[in-house]
Amino acid sequence: MHYYISFGLSLLLGLLVLLGSYVWVKSRTLNHIPGPILARLTPLWLIYYARIGKRYMAVECAHKVYGDMVLISPNHVSICHPEAIKAIYGNGPNALVKSQFYNAFISLKPSVFSVIDSREHTHRRRILSKAFSSTALQSFIPTMKHHVSAFTSKIDSIAARSNTVDLLAFINYLTVDILSDLAFGAPLGFLEQESDLIAIKTSQGRHIEEHFSSMISEREHLAAVLGISSYFRYLSPILFDPFIRRARKSSSSLEQLAYSKVLERFCRGQNKDDILQRLIDSHGTTEHHQLGDRIEILTAETVTLLIAGSDSTANSIAAILHLVLIHPEVHKKLLLCLEDAVGSHKGPIEFKQIANVAYLSATIIEGLRYHSINSIGLPREVSSHGLVILGKYLPPGTEVSVPAWTAHHSNHIWGDPQLFRPERWLESDIQQCFLGFGKGKRACIGKHLAQMQMQLILSTIMLRYDMELESKDLLSSEGFLNRLSELKVFLIVKA
Numbered sequence: 302m303h304y305y306i307s308f309g310l311s312l313l314l315g316l317l318v319l320l321g322s323y324v325w326v327k328s329r330t331l332n333h334i335p336g337p338i339l340a341r342l343t344p345l346w347l348i349y350y351a352r353i354g355k356r357y358m359a360v361e362c363a364h365k366v367y368g369d370m371v372l373i374s375p376n377h378v379s380i381c382h383p384e385a386i387k388a389i390y391g392n393g394p395n396a397l398v399k400s401q402f403y404n405a406f407i408s409l410k411p412s413v414f415s416v417i418d419s420r421e422h423t424h425r426r427r428i429l430s431k432a433f434s435s436t437a438l439q440s441f442i443p444t445m446k447h448h449v450s451a452f453t454s455k456i457d458s459i460a461a462r463s464n465t466v467d468l469l470a471f472i473n474y475l476t477v478d479i480l481s482d483l484a485f486g487a488p489l490g491f492l493e494q495e496s497d498l499i500a501i502k503t504s505q506g507r508h509i510e511e512h513f514s515s516m517i518s519e520r521e522h523l524a525a526v527l528g529i530s531s532y533f534r535y536l537s538p539i540l541f542d543p544f545i546r547r548a549r550k551s552s553s554s555l556e557q558l559a560y561s562k563v564l565e566r567f568c569r570g571q572n573k574d575d576i577l578q579r580l581i582d583s584h585g586t587t588e589h590h591q592l593g594d595r596i597e598i599l600t601a602e603t604v605t606l607l608i609a610g611s612d613s614t615a616n617s618i619a620a621i622l623h624l625v626l627i628h629p630e631v632h633k634k635l636l637l638c639l640e641d642a643v644g645s646h647k648g649p650i651e652f653k654q655i656a657n658v659a660y661l662s663a664t665i666i667e668g669l670r671y672h673s674i675n676s677i678g679l680p681r682e683v684s685s686h687g688l689v690i691l692g693k694y695l696p697p698g699t700e701v702s703v704p705a706w707t708a709h710h711s712n713h714i715w716g717d718p719q720l721f722r723p724e725r726w727l728e729s730d731i732q733q734c735f736l737g738f739g740k741g742k743r744a745c746i747g748k749h750l751a752q753m754q755m756q757l758i759l760s761t762i763m764l765r766y767d768m769e770l771e772s773k774d775l776l777s778s779e780g781f782l783n784r785l786s787e788l789k790v791f792l793i794v795k796a
């Protein structure tokens with residue numbers, strides 16, 4: 302009975318959204334932008350594809366049919382053109398702000414990632430930047446090395462008892478341990494326990510266990526779906542969709558985990574030199590919020606760091622490794638370059654030995670282009686001046702984005718986008734069309750930390766193990782990120 306009522310309500314509300322959108326779109330001035338008929342009428346077209354994890358593919362197909370500018374939702378124009386990258390993500394006084402899409406990513410309070418107001422963002426970003434300064438990055442190296450060593454010990458022992466390993470899972474444990482150690486002064490200990498199962502105390506005081514990686518992927522997927530329409534976001538609590546219920550639970554568990562870490566630090570009054578302490582000190586001295594507000598802001602920043610700092614790095618490393626393993630010529634060349642820099646020993650690597658291996662950096666960025674962990678267009682809002690792109694006028698309030706996957710696979714931009722060819726990054730300066738770390742003032746704050754981790758972890762794995770993929774197919778599914786399903790390899794420690 303409950304099922305039928307929920308289903309009926311969902312249907313009715315869906316129809317209302319459809320009708321409302323139709324009336325609304327007629328009154329707007331985006332009729333000159335082509336796009337799939339359903340997408341022109343209702344956000345449900347985009348919501349559907351985001352929900353089934355195929356948004357970037359649907360948008361890619363729409364661009365193939367309709368050209369560089371496509372209406373992918375009644376108020377959202379997707380633009381795949383170098384000119385659009387500058388116009389949408391460029392800096393300067395007229396820089397566009399993030400759209401309402403990011404409200405769906407808010408945990409308790411907006412974080413540096415989800416905050417929309419430009420002044421508030423500048424303030425938050427300034428505080429966090431200190432934790433990612435070049436001095437801070439240098440101080441992170443021993444922690445990274447320590448956990449990479451624990452990772453190789455673990456993989457060695459697993460390889461000794463069974464030579465197939467899901468490297469994605471272990472790389473995930475490693476990046477979470479590194480990030481949690483840097484952020485809270487102690488790792489969550491996933492490598493040690495060979496699992497990402499974590500005990501969480503809920504807001505009702507119950508103790509539950511959740512898989513960290515599932516919590517993140519469900520939370521991000523939900524936000525990427527609900528962010529598409531604020532109406533849909535408000536209606537979501539009453540919609541009958543087990544995915545929404547499960548993901549809401551995951552979001553709240555993740556919030557609780559971050560909240561407990563922040564609260565613990567406040568109660569114990571520790572004075573550690575980690576990212577959380579730096580945030581506490583800066584927020585304490587520069588803001589006049591009540592204690593409750595401060596804790597909520599710090600929780601929001603902690604959730605962002607936990608998600609952004611581990612998941613994207615682990616998935617990127619796994620995708621790059623997969624691409625290297627299915628391209629023997631790249632594999633061979635990369636190994637030669639690494640052995641040149643480090644020697645053929647398989648022991649711990651010093652970061653400075655591989656920091657300047659140009660072919661390694663080129664392979665990493667080519668992997669980020671080719672697989673595009675971040676595949677969707679990151680939306681911004683046209684300011685009160687309106688915007689002219691490719692000769693077409695877009696009125697104030699229009700959502701605009703450059704679809705990262707489509708841009709990274711555009712023949713027009715790359716010439717041979719279907720080839721995995723690190724050499725392209727050594728031949729010419731093509732950074733301006735690369736969206737892997739975002740662009741402009743909202744670009745990734747953890748870019749250098751991520752690059753350091755990718756360099757260290759990839760070279761360690763490549764120099765230490767002989768590997769063969771169980772399957773050459775790279776299975777992934779898209780939530781907010783285009784995450785891999787697994788990376789199973791037959792692996793032995795090199796002789």
Ligand code: HEM
Nearest residue numbers: 413414609610613614617679737738739743745746747751
């Ligand atoms: C390979 C790994 C990574 C990739 C591909 C990546 C990608 C991105 C992208 C594309 C954005 C822009 C998002 C947007 O405009 O909506 C972003 C923002 C952000 N990233 Fe990363 N990221 C990575 C690693 C990290 C790490 C290690 C951290 C921190 C520990 C981090 C923290 C952040 C934060 C805080 C933002 C929001 C910045 C702002 O709005 O000012 N990311 N990242």
